[in-house]
Amino acid sequence: MQNSIVLLVDVEAALADSDLADNVYLVDNTRALGSRDEGRATMVSCVAGVHNPDGSPAAEAVLNWIAYGISALPPTLPRSFNLRSHHVAHDHALLEKLAATTHPRDVAALLAAHHEEHGAFGAQRSAMPYLPVDPRSATGEFVSPDAVDYAAHLNPEIVAIRGEAVEKGVIFPALYGSPDFYTEGWYWSASVDTNKVGLHDYILDLRLLRPTRSGGAVTWAPEIHPFKVQIEVSASTMVNGFTGGPLPGVLPLAPPLPAAEGAL
Amino acid sequence: MTPVNIQVFVDVIALLSGASPAQAVHLFDDSSAGSEALGTTGLVSSVLPGQLVRWTVTPLDVQTQVWIRGIAFGAAPPDAPPSAADDPPVWSRRFEGYVPADIFPGAPHPYRLDLCFGAANGPIVAVEGPALRLVPPCADMVAGDGASRLL
Structure with missing residues (x-):
């Protein structure tokens, strides 16, 4: 089963506070499986671990992360x-x-x-390091990279996933290539060792860009903000849907026809 | 005897957006004794006495959640209670079982698949139409490229 974990970041407020704690909202797609505190920074994602009676894994579990700025361009529009x-x-x-x-x-x-x-003939590029080629506001309007209020329109970027759950081998995160425009061509995903049942912490390192005006020029300085998230790996044992026990039985087909009984 | 795998592919979004099961659910099997209507909800899988039959469900959009809640054989009415209770959770139920050896071959045994999705107390969609057809032992050898295997 695939868990999707979405981070919504109020970039402007996070930059003002220099802190993510009150400015991140988490949602996922596993509320029905037991995820808690949906919509809050303290959300705990439930990962459903399913094991065979002998303890071996009976299903795979995959986590996917995606981070959005609340004021950023809607992800339905390719930004350029x-x-x-x-x-x-x-x-x-x-x-x-x-x-x-x-x-x-x-x-x-x-x-x-x-x-x-x-820039060079034929090439797509931004004159501003770290900034997308065509900066646009949430309403789709072009925003000058020199505008300080452009900060709110940039998606935060996950640059690392680390912490206890990674060190203990509960999750195995990696950055994968993606054809999606709105993730800048990358996304984070991880497989989960569902034998590690229980509550685990991990840290997302989010990069925000802080614009600073000095004289006539605007400098965009990357800032890395760590943010702690939790998952809870649950355990259930795979059972046979017909028998309710660990082993398959005879399928509950309709009983033999009375005529067949008489004929034999 | 190798098991028969029946794969159920579900376009979850279409199904929950009003498409009929016939439009949004596709069944396939790997029966060596022949099948009818592959890719539809009218799949008839040929199975042998004593053979293991195994159902698995896969969402076409890999990140959506769909599970088999129960499988009911015979002419159960569509609103009959599902064949399994809520415990264990739907994501830890495996649907497989052996074809009885004491059933007269020939007639199809229709069944109903109850599908459920990633929401507690959410909708249950009944898929009507598929069936198992019991064929006599060795029918798979005749149906396939079995001539050489018989020699």
């Missing part, structure tokens, strides 16, 4: 959708200027100017 021809347009403009140029010195100047303004 409206600007999908943005870079191509710059490159086309450069090609038109180059076509109209006759002197080699002008070509060099055009290329240098383009490179300074937009």
Whole structure:
């Protein structure tokens, strides 16, 4: 079974408090299995461990994490959708200027100017380290990377999963590639050793970006905020759905027809 | 004798959004004695006396939750109580059993699959239509490429 654990982060408030504790809201998809404190920072995700009568695992358990900024672009929209021809347009403009140029010195100047303004020809990039190429607000409007209030529109990013549950071999997290735009092409997932029954802590390291204006320039400084989360691994023994016991029996088909009895 | 596996694939979102079981549930088996209507809820699986039959359910969207709550044979009415109680939890029930050896072969034995989803006291969807058909021993050898195996 796959557990999905979603972190909603109030990025603006977390930056103001320099603390995640009161600014993170957790939800998951296993409330029916026993997860507690849904919607709070103290949520405990229930992981259903199922074992065969001999103790061997009878089902696999997988955790998935995803972190959203509450004010960030809705995940249903690819963030660069409206600007999908943005870079191509710059490159086309450069090609038109180059076509109209006759002197080699002008070509060099055009290329240098383009490179300074937009980066290397044909490449997608952001002039701002750590920032997405096309920063957009929750309403889909373009936001200048120089705007300090842009901080709230950036999703927090999970950069590490560690702590007791990892050290004790309860969960085995790893960063996997994903075709999803809204996770920047990556997501965290872990398999769970469901023999380690009980309550376990782990720590998510979330990276927020803090904009600071000094003089005319804005600097975006990454900050890593650790955040403790809990899972509870439950245990149940696999039983046969027909017999209620550990072993399969004879299927409860309809009894033999009376006519067949007489014939024999 | 190898078991027969009956795989139940469920488009959970479609099923909970109003699609009929016939549209959103697909059954397949690996019976060596032949099957009918593979991929539909009308799957008829040929089984041999004494053979182990094993049902498993898989959601088409891998992260959704679906479980077999119970399997009822015969002409049980759709609102009959499910074949298993709430304990143990639905995610720790394995549905497998042996085909009786004392049942006359030929007629199909229809069954109903009760599916439930990731919510306590949530909906239960009854899937009607699939059946097991008992075939005489050695029928699998005739049905398959069994000519060489008979020699």
